[in-house]
Amino acid sequence: MKDRRARRRAETQEEILRIALDVMAEEGVAALTMATVARRLGVQPPSLYKYFPSRAAVYDALFERGQLGYLHAVRQAAEGMEPGLEAMGASLEAGARWIMGNQVLAQLLFWRPVPGFRPSEQAYAPALGIHAHFKGLIEGAVARGEVHQDAAGEEGLALAASLIAGVVSQQLANQPEAGYEDGAYTRLVPRLPGIFAASYPCRGKGRKMPGERVN
Incomplete structure (x- = not known):
């Protein structure tokens, strides 16, 4: 019973x-x-x-569900791959595809459309897993000599998040009905790892680090 x-x-x-x-x-x-x-x-x-x-409890349950779905998508995309820029690219693409397929949840997760709503600690926990996932991929890129070690710092992680958020925000604002492959902005996602790497080039490759003085 x-x-x-x-x-x-x-x-x-x-x-x-x-x-x-x-x-x-x-x-x-x-x-x-x-x-x-x-x-x-x-x-x-x-x-x-x-x-x-309460209404907030409904939002909280949806927030947790969305974060878990996004986390699963980015993890699954990189499964079996060595941490690095290639795996980062696969995760970014999977995340963008998830957002395009779950646009309502994505708004709740990433754009704070509900004044005063703050997710509970439990609902927010998967977001910390997403952060850790990308941190691990970027640390792998550092270990492989693909980017400078500064890329794995909080600023680098913020840049990586901003790059993908900017692309999908533009896509949803301008072409929400387009598919991932057809979107004027989502088609740029494969370029993001290269843009990220260009912001944190390894020393000795003929390029200076951001803010670094040239003697």
Whole structure:
């Protein structure tokens, strides 16, 4: 009996999250209300609070789900590859493809469209895994002599995140209906590892490091 109730509860929670995504896609991520979800589910609004105590809790569950999906995509893309720029490129492409296929969740994850919403520690944990994943790939690139060691610092990680965020932001702003291969901006993703490497060239290759003085 308890297993049956737990299964029903899980199924209802899944349905609530599915409906919430539909509402966010149709009306905007910040336009989600518990009343709208309840109406579409065919229940009174107070009934929803048995499954999610607030609208923020719904956002939190979706945020965690999205981060887990993105983390799985970038990890799977680099599986079996040596850490380095090639694996970084594969992960960046997989992440961009995931975003194009999950645009509503991506807005919640990366663009802060809901005033006042802050993910819980549990929901944010996969984001730390994403950070660690790319840090490991960049450290691998350093070990392989593909980039300078400074690339593995926080500034380098911020640059890598900014490069992919800039591309997908432009894509979603200008051509949200385009496929990954057809997008005017997503087609630039394969160039990003090279742009990143050019920002942190190894010494001895005829180029100076950013900010480095030439004697």
